[in-house]
Amino acid sequence: NAGVTQTPKFQVLKTGQSMTLQCAQDMNHNSMYWYRQDPGMGLRLIYYSASEGTTDKGEVPNGYNVSRLNKREFSLRLESAAPSQTSVYFCASSEQDATNEKLFFGSGTQLSVL
Amino acid sequence: KQEVTQIPAALSVPEGENLVLNCSFTDSAIYNLQWFRQDPGKGLTSLLLIQSSQREQTSGRLNASLDKSSGRSTLYIAASQPGDSATYLCADTGRRALTFGSGTRLQVQP
Numbered sequence: 001n002a003g004v005t006q007t008p009k010f011q012v013l014k015t016g017q018s019m020t021l022q023c024a025q026d027m028n029h030n031s032m033y034w035y036r037q038d039p040g041m042g043l044r045l046i047y048y049s050a051s052e053g054t055t056d057k058g059e060v061p062n063g064y065n066v067s068r069l070n071k072r073e074f075s076l077r078l079e080s081a082a083p084s085q086t087s088v089y090f091c092a093s094s095e096q097d098a099t100n101e102k103l104f105f106g107s108g109t110q111l112s113v114l
Numbered sequence: 115k116q117e118v119t120q121i122p123a124a125l126s127v128p129e130g131e132n133l134v135l136n137c138s139f140t141d142s143a144i145y146n147l148q149w150f151r152q153d154p155g156k157g158l159t160s161l162l163l164i165q166s167s168q169r170e171q172t173s174g175r176l177n178a179s180l181d182k183s184s185g186r187s188t189l190y191i192a193a194s195q196p197g198d199s200a201t202y203l204c205a206d207t208g209r210r211a212l213t214f215g216s217g218t219r220l221q222v223q224p
Contacts, residue, residue: 004157042118042203042214043158090157103148103212105157 002026006091006106013081013113021076021109023091031094032074033103034058034066036087043090049074081113116141116206118215126221127194135189135218137204142185146207149178149189151200152217158203162189194222 004025013019025032030051035043045058049068063085065077074093078085089109094101117140127133137147146165150158162171162178164187170179177190187204201219205212 040216042216043205043212044214045212092158102160102163103150103158104160107157108155 004091004093004104004106006089006109008109009107011109011111013078013111015082015113017081018077018079019081020078021089021091021111022073023075023106024073025091025093025104026072027093027095027104028071029093029095029104030071031096031101032068033092033094034064034074034076035090035092036060037090037108038087046076046089081111083113085111086113087111116213118204118206118213120202120204120215120218122218123216124219124221126223128223129194129196131194131222132190132192133194133220135191135202135204135220137187137189137215139185139187139206141206142182144180144182144185144206147178147180147187148205148207148212149176149187150203150205152203153200161202191220194220196222196224198222 007022033048034046037043044060047066049055052071055066067075091106092103094103119138121136148163149161152158164171164180175192180187199222201217203217205214
């Protein structure tokens with residue numbers, strides 16, 4: 001079972017470069033999420049998509065955009081990367097919204113912005 | 115804004131000990147609560163979900179309880195094993211998304 005798959009696993013960018021983090025789930029889940037994890041700060045929600053065709057801002061959306069391409073895929077784009085965006089990024093999904101459902105996570109993307 | 119605190123930040127115990135991890139919330143109006151495990155360099159794995167109508171959940175050697183009146187949750191691990199070494203995070207499910215604590219890093223010494 002693949003579950004939630006994220007690519008790439010590692011990425012180094014220069015300030016100002018752009019990139020897209022890809023996420024796909026094969027569990028037929030409706031809701032998908034992007035989190036970032038920084039030392040001592042836990043996980044913070046960037047964006048989420050409650051269902052195909054909808055996206056909403058989370059706690060820290062500035063500097064990011066998302067696309068819910070279809071039910072399986074939810075991508076995160078950095079248009080102009082900044083050193084403050086150095087972090088580990090996790091994609092997650094749940095069958096419905098996460099208030100009543102277990103959340104399933106990908107293995108993460110470690111991003112460094114120089 | 116909900117804030118989640120986990121104490122202690124790190125814990126080292128000998129194999130076989132029973133232990134308790136703590137989680138507290140600034141807003142006691144918790145909807146549901148999840149406990150997760152994170153291994154180094156990996157994503158999070160959901161361990162237990164306590165829904166609003168429940169006070170505790172059990173899975174094997176793990177027992178999680180939720181006291182909404184005090185805004186606290188505990189994760190009890192019985193007969194700890196070296197394989198339990200990981201970071202444990204709790205999260206208030208809130209509305210649609212989760213608010214996480216920063217975790218307790220557990221090391222079980224063989």
